[in-house]
Amino acid sequence: MAQALEALTEDEDTAFVQFWNDVLAPKFIRFKHVLVGGLTQHSAAIFPNLPVKAGDRVLDVGCGFGDTALELAERVGPTGHVVGVDCCDAFLDYARKDARDRGVTNVTFLRADAEIALPQEEFDFVFARFGTMFFANPVAGLRNMCAALRPGGRMVHIVWRNRADNPWLSMAKDIVLQFLPAPGDDAQTCGPGPFSMANETNVRAMMEAAGYDDITFRRVDAPVMVGNDVQDAIDFQLAIGPAGEVFREAGTQALSQEDQIRAALAEAITKQKIAAEGIVMDSSSWVISATKPLN
Numbered sequence: 001m002a003q004a005l006e007a008l009t010e011d012e013d014t015a016f017v018q019f020w021n022d023v024l025a026p027k028f029i030r031f032k033h034v035l036v037g038g039l040t041q042h043s044a045a046i047f048p049n050l051p052v053k054a055g056d057r058v059l060d061v062g063c064g065f066g067d068t069a070l071e072l073a074e075r076v077g078p079t080g081h082v083v084g085v086d087c088c089d090a091f092l093d094y095a096r097k098d099a100r101d102r103g104v105t106n107v108t109f110l111r112a113d114a115e116i117a118l119p120q121e122e123f124d125f126v127f128a129r130f131g132t133m134f135f136a137n138p139v140a141g142l143r144n145m146c147a148a149l150r151p152g153g154r155m156v157h158i159v160w161r162n163r164a165d166n167p168w169l170s171m172a173k174d175i176v177l178q179f180l181p182a183p184g185d186d187a188q189t190c191g192p193g194p195f196s197m198a199n200e201t202n203v204r205a206m207m208e209a210a211g212y213d214d215i216t217f218r219r220v221d222a223p224v225m226v227g228n229d230v231q232d233a234i235d236f237q238l239a240i241g242p243a244g245e246v247f248r249e250a251g252t253q254a255l256s257q258e259d260q261i262r263a264a265l266a267e268a269i270t271k272q273k274i275a276a277e278g279i280v281m282d283s284s285s286w287v288i289s290a291t292k293p294l295n
Contacts, residue, residue, distance in 0.1 A: 013087075014136075016136050017113055020087055021087070021088055021089060021090070023188065024088075025089075025090045027240050027244070028088075028240065029091075029094075031235075031236050031239060031240055032094070033228070034225060034226060034236055035064070035065070035240075036064075036065055036067050037225065038226060039129075039130065039224055039283075040067070041222035042129070042130075042220055042283070042287075043068055043071075043158065046156070046220065047071060047075075050127070051156075052072060052076060052125050053075075053076070054076060054079060054080060055080045056124040056125055057080060057081050057082075057083075057122060057123045057125075058072045058073075058075075058076055058081070058082045058083070058123060058124065058125045059082075059084075059085065059118070059119075059122070059123040059126045059148050060072060060082060060083070060084040060085070060126075060127050061126060061127070061157075062085075062114065062128050062130075062131020063084030063086050063095060063109065064088075064095075064129075065091055066084055066094065066096075066107075066109060067098075068127065068129050069082050069095065070095075070099060070102065070104055072127065073107040076106065078105075081106050081107070081108070082106065082107045082108070083108050083109075084107060084108070084109045084110070085110050085112040085114060085118070086111070086112070087111065087112065087113050092109045092111060096109050115135055115136060115137050115140050115144065116144075117144065119148050121147070121148070121150050122150070123148050123149055124149075124150060124153050125149075125153060125154055125155070125156075126146075126148055126149055126154075128145070128157040128158070129157070129158045130158055130159065130160070130194075130285075131157070132145075133159045133192065133194055133195070133196045134194075135192070138192070138196070139206050139210050142206060142210035143210040143211060145210075146210050146211045149292040150292070151292055151294045152291065152292065152293075153291070153292050154289065154291055154292075155212070155290050155292070156288065157287075158220075158285050158286070158288075159196075159197035159198070159288065160195055160198060160285055160286075162195060162198040162199075162284075163195055165282070165284035166194070166282070166284055167281055167282055168224050169194055169241050169242055172237035172238075172243035172265060173241070173243040175261070175264050175265055176237075176238075176246045176265075178264065179257045179260060179264070180247065180250040180253060180254055180261075181246075181250065182246065183246060183249040184249070188249070194242065197288075198286070203217075203288065204217075211292065212292065213290065213291050213293050215290045217286050217287070217288055218286070218287040218288075219285075219286060219287075220284070220285050220286075221282070221283070221284045222284075222285075223281065224280065224281060225277050225278045226272075227269075227278050228277075228278040228279075229278060230269050230279065231266075232278070233265075234262055234266060238261070247261070
């Protein structure tokens with residue numbers, strides 16, 4: 001299994017994977033404190049009830065910095081095993097170091113592109129937190145996740161719901177678009193975007209096309225920390241997500257208007273809830289569960 005996954009080398013990377021490694025990964029690393037610490041309430045809300053037991057084999061797709069894979073490794077215990085896969089080398093470096101530092105030996109982190117290939121019928125459970133909505137070809141990625149399950153196995157993935165219920169992402173983009181043009185059709189992007197799986201009807205059709213049965217949707221609303229303080233939250237918005245994409249693609253025009261953009265963002269962010277941990281905003285996700293048919 002490990003050899004098959006590691007067969008994906010940098011020479012075989014798609015342009016999409018190269019973009020993640022070269023452009024987006026450094027930005028995500030800079031804001032690791034938000035992306036891991038700030039978003040954990042969405043996975044924490046469902047982890048106690050995940051269909052994972054001691055001895056299970058689990059696949060974590062788009063595992064990022066490895067925090068969910070390590071938590072799953074604790075759930076499956078020494079008789080089970082977790083494989084975390086991601087296309088970003090830098091994320092996997094952090095995940096492996098964290099596993100070593102914590103003495104976790106029942107987890108393996110491997111470089112892979114879930115849209116291209118995953119193991120066949122290796123796992124009892126497949127999980128993804130805020131990763132599947134970035135699939136350039138979502139049905140292909142979801143189908144590979146289904147193929148990785150043993151018959152009767154379960155999968156759960158968490159995705160963002162609609163823009164209106166996620167002001168932590170949508171508000172900043174709306175402000176930046178007051179100063180800068182929307183990215184063109186040729187823009188380099190992180191994929192379809194954080195709201196690409198917001199529509200239940202569309203995603204249910206994707207899941208059915210990928211081969212799943214017993215598809216259920218559960219809404220989770222939770223506050224997210226978007227920065228340690230106002231300045232950190234502004235920096236985060238201009239680096240990552242929809243607002244960051246607009247800012248990055250505008251190039252020199254963005255730089256010429258950066259002071260005005262930052263002032264407008266500061267005015268809006270200052271009105272948000274300021275908690276002990278930092279700036280907090282509302283967010284909403286879908287927790288989507290499904291089963292691989294027995295035959």
